[in-house]
Amino acid sequence: MTRPANLARLDADDDDPFEEVGHERYFNRELSWLAFNRRVMEEACNEAHPLLERLRFLSISGSNLDEFFMVRVAGLKGQQTKDVERRSADGLTPSQQLAAITAEADALMAGQQAVWRDVRAALAREKIEVLGHRRVDEALDAEERAWLETHFREQIFPIITPQALDPAHPFPFLPNKGMAVMFDLVRRSDKEPIRELVMLPAGMARFIRLPGGTARYIAVESILKRYVGLIFPGYDVLGAAEFRVLRDSDIEIEEEAEDLVRYFANAIKRRRRGRVIRLELETNMPEGLAAVLRDELGGADAIVTETGTFLGIGDLAALADEDRPELKFPSFTPRFPERIREFGGDCFAAIRAKDIVVHHPYETFDVVLAFLKQAANDPDVVAIKQTLYRAGKQSAVINALIAAAEAGKSVTAVVELKARFDEEQNLYWASALERAGVQVVYGFIDWKTHAKVSMVVRREAGVFRTYCHFGTGNYHPVTARIYTDLSFFTADPRVGRDAARMFNYITGYVEPEDMEQVVLSPRSLRTRLIEKVDAEIAHARAGRPAAIWAKMNSLVDPALIEKLYEASGAGVEIDLVIRGICCLRPRVPGLSDRIRVKSVVGRFLEHSRIAAFGNGDALPNDGAIVYISSADWMPRNFDRRVEYMLPIENETVHDQILDQVMVANLIDNEQSWELEPDGSYVRVTPGDAKGFNLHRYFMTNPSLSGRGAALEDGSEVPVLSLRRRA
Template sequence: MNLTATPPHSFPGKAPMTLANFLTAPFPEPVEIPGLDITGPARFHNRELSWLGFNWRVMEEAGNPRVPLMERLRFISISATNLDEFYTVRVAGLRELARAGNTTPGIDGLTPAEQLELINAEARRLMQSQQSMLDGLLAEMTSEGIHILSRRDLTEADRAELDTIFLDKVFPILSPLAIDPAHPFPFIPNTGFSLALQLERKGNKTAQQALLPIPAQIPRFIALPSGDETLRYLPLEELLLDNIKRLFPGCKLKSHCAFRVLRDSDLEVEEEAEDLVREFETALKRRRRGEVVRLKISSGAPHGLREVISRELKVGEEEIVEIDGMIGISALSELVEASPARLLWPGFTPRVPERVQDHEGDMFAAIRQKDMLLHHPYETFDMVVRFLEQAALDPDVVAIKQTLYRTSKNSPIVEALCEAAEAGKSVTALVELKARFDEAANIRQSRRLERSGAHVVYGFVDLKTHAKISTVVRREGDRLVTYTHYGTGNYHPITARFYTDLSLFTCDTALGRDATKVFNYVSGYAEPETLENLAISPLTLKPRLLDMIAREAEFAKAGKPAEIWAKMNALIEEEVIDALYAASQAGVKINLVIRGICGLRPGVKGLSENIRVKSIIGRYLEHSRIVCFGNGHGLPSRAARVFISSADWMGRNLNRRVETLVSIENPTVKAQIVSQIMAANLADVAQSWLMAPDGSFHRVALTEGEFAFNCHKFFMENPSLSGRGSAGASDVPKLTHTET
């Protein structure tokens, strides 16, 4: 792909721009926000409202005509799942603080109660928009031959088919429950979905209330046969309502409603727990029975049913949300997986790096040649798995150390570690039990590793180990060589298919020593006295960032070029934001690519004139963390200081987790990050949203027919620089000041 021939793209109110123009053009005219005290808490945008703003962007992709229809349905499902998790963790925590009378304001000056009021209002508005967006998508799906039916749409042939499905696959799992003094209201778990029924006995006409929990083990949508290529689905709740007479013989259905429960899923662990695994197992049971933080119920639910549900679940009116439409939108993801290919993204097969192919799949030989940075999912995550599988089988490998924060259920990485341990190699697995919602899976993995003979450590009770590091020590001749992998994402082969992340493979001795010191710190509390090319939180990472930002400000004050490019999922840490504000005021040009939460206000007069923030929401979920400092030479530049990291710029990552910030020294890898990955992210228009000073985001405006550069498409079409083999990296497209 010759990027110099690529059509230019535009930004709102601007003439067509190349990347060179974008990087060198004056920043937008700064604005004054009436009443905003730029020295007080209002200089920060609220974290929770910023997160809701991110979820708005995800939901609004469901209305993006450039996205295939069923991928748009996926976006609306993701937005619903995100909102559920937000309430079960973040909102649950704020609710607890507010109920305890805590009035301590956040960095933006809002108390927990004030935040809850704003969150609930915005979340209700978001859910209304989800339903409206879904109505439009369902109409488009119908026109494409995908039909979501109600029980009233069923034909006799349909009912004959459904009879077999109901009796064989549904009926044995159901537990119809009467609600009366002899049958107490049952426990409904987190995300539990149920039907509440008002019944009438046909004989004596007496009323009866009942509950029908809908098992999560059964698909939400049941496929029905059709005589052509159309797809027909019946929601499970419709099938149940159509079979009430089988579930409650002798009763007639008078009225009903559906409801769904969200419970507090935050997890507390005693700091002095003697047996950390047992303590986590106990905490997981407590989580399952957490207080209800939100009740979603059908709009117009019968008064008697609504009253008994809210009373038994102990929820107030402010925690009840009436839904005029589908409850449990997250389940729509089932339909996406069964969709015709024409309504999904075109297929893409991740590349195997050419250098690995040149060495016939030998990862160690490829890494020995020089450092290699893989950009997932464009370069296959299978190389990370192969690295460990090869190490497990290699008789010259003597030791493997591995962090595990999140991984897949049947993890090939855990399998490789077990195989290595069983082969007699020294294997140390650092398993983080506090990986939210993956705690139970990580307990299972740790027990399996222990049975194989691996050393399993759990790190600190009060710090999450979020760093992504793997080391393989190999005997080569009369010396030991350490091969190291540093990642920005989890060792999870499934999420690696749609999360964009970076994998650095190196046998650099300094980076190998640094990795070993991190493992010793977590396993033996041996705080490293020095690290050569690495900074770690909670010890040195934040001080290193603050120092680099301050140095860039000094370059600006001295009249030298001064720039910062950074990419991450979230920016909310108070000291870092204030450092960026100070750098902006000194004249440093700062371009930030923040996918989700951003507490910084860009483009505010007297505060952040030289800061631009954008968010990319597209086919892949942006997850890599990168920071580039011009180092007195501007960007892009060979003299730049370039880092990859496991940490977002949040208080938890910089102060309460073990994280890494890896200095990139290899010139080819540095060029790949600056002139290819970061430059393409900054040049993206097709998937980009620009942040306004008030914290809102607006999609980049395009005129009809105008070309819009898409960074995901660019990465799918072009190999990474450092993964090139004998062909070399010189002919791989890069985006620089002189290219579009």
Template sequence: MSGADFLTADYPEPVEIEAEGPARFFNRELSWLAFNWRVLDEAQNPRVPLMERVRFLGISSTNLDEFYTVRVAGLRELANAGNRTPSSDGRTPEEQLVLINLNARALINKQDEVWEALKDEMETSGIWLLDAADLTDEDRTFLDSYFMSNVFPVLSPLAIDPAHPFPFIPNAGFSLALQLERPSDGRTLQALLPIPAQIERFISMPCEAGQQRYLPMEQLLMLKIREMFPGYEATGHCAFRLLRDSDLEVEEEAEDLVREFEVALKRRRRGEVVRLKVSSGAPPKLRNLVMKSLEVTETDVVEISGMIGLADLAELVSAAPPDLLWPPFSPRVPERVQDNDGDMFAAIRQKDMLLHHPYESFDMVIRFLAQAARDPDVVAIKQTLYRTSNESPIVDALCEAAENGKSVTALVELKARFDEAANIRQSRKLERSGAHVVYGFINYKTHAKISTVVRREGNTLVTYTHYGTGNYHPITARIYTDLSLFTCDPALGRDATKVFNYIGGYAQPEHLENLYLSPTGMKQKLIKMIDKEADYAAEGKPAEIWAKMNAVVEADVIDALYRASQAGVKISLVVRGICAVRPGIKGLSENIRVKSIVGRFLEHSRIVCFGNGHGLPSKKAKVYMSSADWMGRNLNRRVETLVEITNKTVQAQVMSQIMAANLADTAQSWVLSPDGSYVRADVEGQDNPFNCHRFFMENPSLSGRGSAGAGDVPELTHTPD
């Protein structure tokens, strides 16, 4: 299916479904698993460089682990509590767990199969993974020294007997279980060898130039049993890795929120085991010891015939030869910023500027704040922080600003899953610098991405505002596609200030001018705009919606999309991950098309365009960028923003560049079928299928153009041939 076909294709009509019944929705959890199958498929995509395919394999494993520690753990709690409340698609928690288990086991088996194929290709390319039988005498001499210098000092071999009970193994902990025997007297011993996460999984072995040879750490440890357990020999062993429930529970009435989160983080480390991966062929006695000690049932155990812990393959990718990776890419500095000698405020004063990351450098966001920290005319900075890096230049800039005497308010979200500890550290660093740190709401996560800088210019105060669709995280910004809107529009500045007042002082914002906020009205605005398109269709006017999200599962919004489809609105959705919309059903959703893009960069920006009675693209369209996916949590239980874009150049950039290119993509696209399956876009006969990531790498953003103007920048108002 080509890009043009995607917008107009007729789906084959599937089995009839009730328009009001639960079958109108796809199951959220199974849809997520379908996304991870698409990620895994990139590990087999011949158009992807070899070691990038290895990276995709590792990502699929990491994704599945997180899915189990959060989503599956939550469903288990509901099922164990006897909760039979069905999801929107009509399945109880217990029914969902059965389907998840079948699907996930098939996915793991496929991961093993893909890994075996990739290993063969790696060997052809000069990258070898060894086992003990492959080692030469020189290798063993090297390993003797390596083991004593780099491994032995951090190991803690543990006997398992009544005096030495089975130890606590943390989430994602990787260990060897051992059956040992002393030849001198026949004494047996069961033991455990936890493998610290602080040591590398793969040992780089001496080799000839142009080759790479690695020995997995577990292979080395099995060679060194006698050094760790003198006098004993291994008669049996198995490797295992476990996953624990990683959800946090926080007391709503906690007097000290930071302290409560620190306690909750410790509780999470000791969460119930939700999955145990064990190497196949494990001695039954040893396997039963591990299962009994960790209190898991057979349902929770998965036998792995290949490598346990595929996420560790990232070590091999990081050391891979450049010719086996994506070609290097350097993000652009917008021409307008260069024309103004790097002065962000001067560039923004000229007109609104939308940057498309990672194609335009995220360093511009850092520069915006760093410049504000040192500018004597800046009097105040306000900043939301949901996720950021450990050594964050954003936090450093805020600290510098506070130390320079500026009023700095940082809204740090402690409930950012898996980043809670890092955010606690950042909040304390900010407080030490003199910044005012706010933690927001107990019941809501603050997921909005906003930064304001108040600058004295003449006799007035001017507010410069940054709205983003992604986190203030300079590392993930290299691979996540996101939007950054810089503006000094007074209305957007006032809106941002009201949002900060709402989060910091619970002051419900009134009379927002170009901004919609969840949980106080964004969902209602979206449904109203969708219904308005349905009204245009009923009047015989052009009616069209384009939207790009990471996930679409909110039932009320989906039902609004169905109503619009029934009225004749043409709806094109680009949904990277979870999608509960069932497209192409006659009488329900025959005018809805859904695609997913999986490629070099992680699609993360959230965009929605309404034709507003004029079709798309159109200068009369309503265009928005958002921090929120269309999920219940985002629209009902988080503080999120939906920002209307009124600048015509930025509108054209979003519709005629970003959205049009996403809709036109065939190289990385999957089309969602009415039965829930995803089918790769048909690129047969295309020598160079259109790749939206490549297009963005090669073409500058419209609104970032400088004195050269925007006239020579391609706009994708039509699908490329």
């Protein structure tokens, strides 16, 4: 069970101006996120996963927590520093939230250290060892110790730069996520004490793999401690300890930022020098060293904590890459949609015949690349328009757009500079695209363009036809192998006209009128969802079946949460699959009796956004209203981002999304967690029922809409049925 601390309750004697509106209707957003990251960490304890995959889950929980402090906690610290007392939806001030976050994060980090000890021991039993500096002598023979010393002298010693800490040498700057070892030394010749700091070089691998067939690693900081005598000859060591800093890494957009490109180029440089948000100290650090670090780096803003004996849990991902296939998930090769093969690989012909949805990662992202590459090479294609939020470092999408521009086509790319932590990469791609003749647009200053849309205009029989791709995830070939997302292709003229209006909105600020199918934020997405919930309320009050299913990464928006509470009270059955943050309290008598919330955490990251409304019948049904979207149900997605939501009308695609994807998520009982009314998450177990793993199901069964004629050969996809959860 995962139980976030103090999710939505102030102390009884707190003066709470939100008391009248009932802040206990919500869970705290930040603590809900920490609960999600605990679920990720606990997958590292799941013995159903191969050992190196458990290690990978642990490393992901570490990287996630770093980003949480660099952005979310940094924001709250900024509010606290400026004496902003704005309360969260659950009634907590920034200071109260920070206190609760610190306690929960410290507990989470202690849990990570405990899991690391267990996983490390299990790895050793599998002949994968991580050696501390004290174990080198007993674990290595003379030849191996000689190799390690030579490696230190030749590969590490020339790079490191010891820095004395005294009145003549101010404390050096440590960049974001920077790590260092501090030494208290005494000179043998005159017993003079000295304090030195050695930073781990940013470009150096954290672990050194020792030669030989057996996988043995030693961390760079352990090597520094072992060879401290070579770094500081003539000195004795009184104490040594590691520390690490996390800095404020969010970029705020200033209204007067007229040149957005120059602004972001400078902001990225400033980010590495942001104020220290978290100072992580090695457990049992000598008090003299700890006091210096608190004085030099802590300040009033930093949260200082002792995090254990291994700092930077996210760096363990490097060990998970060890070549031991038997300790990893079985390899999986995504399928290419049979529908497109039936048309000889002609994406346009397949889409023109019928809408198609591709389910990543079970079906390959190569189909999206094939769509763009065909557009780039097709002489009848006259224009391509594409949004780019995250495209990755080695992006075939970018190459396809460049090829299209060089072939003389009109190519427009909306590059989102505000894609957090991808700003620098996106600036690079924007420059490359512009050099090739692509018209690059950066969208709105205040809003992020988060919609994932591409449109291709092709000349056919003397007229223009528009082909569109709408994705729930990014145009990122790497994440498309581990994120579950939907790619929808259509040649529906209504959708094509809407896509053109959307691009004109982003590039020319032309307000779209008379949208036929696509719903956009920040204009009307929240309003449309509320209308659909209201329709289900009306069905329930009229005595008809009423149901809502929705799948997303986060549910935060108070207006939608209140509307769902109203729907529950009216008799609407509501099932939500929310991977991460959920501020709604489910199954509270008199408030949310009919709302059930689950989270799926497994081999793949559940990322697709889907909403389904029963439309007067129980779900699933053929007349249900089904949408796919790029947006989570959060204020930022509704109010400060350009997002899309698109209804699915094709029968086969409708069935795949509703009867396959949504039902599979709802009946999964091997990698799911139920959210309890008190904010705890309880792992679902099959019990007496047959186990069902939705990821395994989609890895072994083809999708509906991509099968083409294969649907008629008698080889049916196993039918899924929903059993109502208690």
